[in-house]
Amino acid sequence: MLEVRHLTKRFGGNVAVNDVSTVIEGGKVNAIIGPNGAGKTTFFNLIAGVHPASEGSIVFEGRDITRLRTDQVARLGIARTFQATTLFDTATVLDNLIVGHRLRTRSGLLDVLLGTRRLKAEERLCREKARDALDFVGLGHIENRLAGDISQEERKRVAFALALATEPKLLLLDEPAGGVNPEETEGLADLIRKMVAHGLTVCLIEHKMDMIMRLADRILVLSYGEKIAEGTPAEVRANPAVIDAYLGSEHAVA
Ligand SMILES: Nc1ncnc2c1ncn2[C@@H]1O[C@H](COP(=O)(O)OP(=O)(O)OP(=O)(O)O)[C@@H](O)[C@H]1O
Numbered sequence: 675m676l677e678v679r680h681l682t683k684r685f686g687g688n689v690a691v692n693d694v695s696t697v698i699e700g701g702k703v704n705a706i707i708g709p710n711g712a713g714k715t716t717f718f719n720l721i722a723g724v725h726p727a728s729e730g731s732i733v734f735e736g737r738d739i740t741r742l743r744t745d746q747v748a749r750l751g752i753a754r755t756f757q758a759t760t761l762f763d764t765a766t767v768l769d770n771l772i773v774g775h776r777l778r779t780r781s782g783l784l785d786v787l788l789g790t791r792r793l794k795a796e797e798r799l800c801r802e803k804a805r806d807a808l809d810f811v812g813l814g815h816i817e818n819r820l821a822g823d824i825s826q827e828e829r830k831r832v833a834f835a836l837a838l839a840t841e842p843k844l845l846l847l848d849e850p851a852g853g854v855n856p857e858e859t860e861g862l863a864d865l866i867r868k869m870v871a872h873g874l875t876v877c878l879i880e881h882k883m884d885m886i887m888r889l890a891d892r893i894l895v896l897s898y899g900e901k902i903a904e905g906t907p908a909e910v911r912a913n914p915a916v917i918d919a920y921l922g923s924e925h926a927v928a
Pocket residue numbers: 685688689690708709710711712713714715716717
């Protein structure tokens with residue numbers, strides 16, 4: 675589905691991603707792990723068009739997307755979530771979804787000023803899509819609650835819903851279970867499985883190894899910007915290079 679070839683990103687003298695080649699496989703849970711500062715978020719930012727690559731290429735469904743901007747990448751069907759989800763805390767959960775979706779729909783300023791039929795039709799569609807996305811992530815019952823009043827785990831689900839409302843093919847999740855308890859982590863893992871069962875492809879960055887080992891079909895391991903291993907959870911767990919990379923770091927592999 676997505677192929678990365680010899681991808682490199684330098685920030686001044688610092689090589690954040692160094693000659694990484696890999697494949698994100700369609701219909702699977704792909705995971706990226708690695709110690710802090712390994713280049714995981716930078717790797718996502720390169721795919722999403724946030725940073726231009728220094729070298730290498732990114733091909734999505736046969737199309738070279740290396741030089742595309744974030745909005746162009748999003749329109750092709752790649753959505754991402756962030757480690758921290760910024761919401762309008764004084765607006766309802768549903769309104770947050772609608773605003774998020776409107777930013778990606780087509781009416782121009784003229785439509786808004788004139789209140790055109792197209793705008794009204796888009797607003798209706800937007801509301802429906804927002805509700806569908808909230809139902810999918812299990813938050814339909816709190817659509818009228820203020821975003822400032824919801825739990826961390828619910829915020830994570832809203833982040834998923836925001837990404838889903840754009841109807842992506844590939845979803846990039848940056849620490850989807852960061853800051854939630856083990857029980858909630860399992861609930862979010864179930865939701866990720868459900869997204870894949872509905873035909874989505876997922877690629878996630880996560881520090882919670884127990885979750886990754888149970889959830890991922892494939893794992894890419896980065897260390898100091900370089901790919902040091904990839905494979906199934908069992909292959910990665912048994913790889914001496916991976917064990918070395920994690921020794922002395924705060925995260926254990928097993
Ligand atoms: N915009 C930037 N400008 C300069 N250096 C950056 C920038 N973004 C990341 N880096 C550097 O690139 C390296 C990789 O950082 P990155 O955030 O991608 O790692 P990470 O694996 O996501 O880390 P973490 O697990 O802590 O989130 C680090 O040395 C970081 O300081």
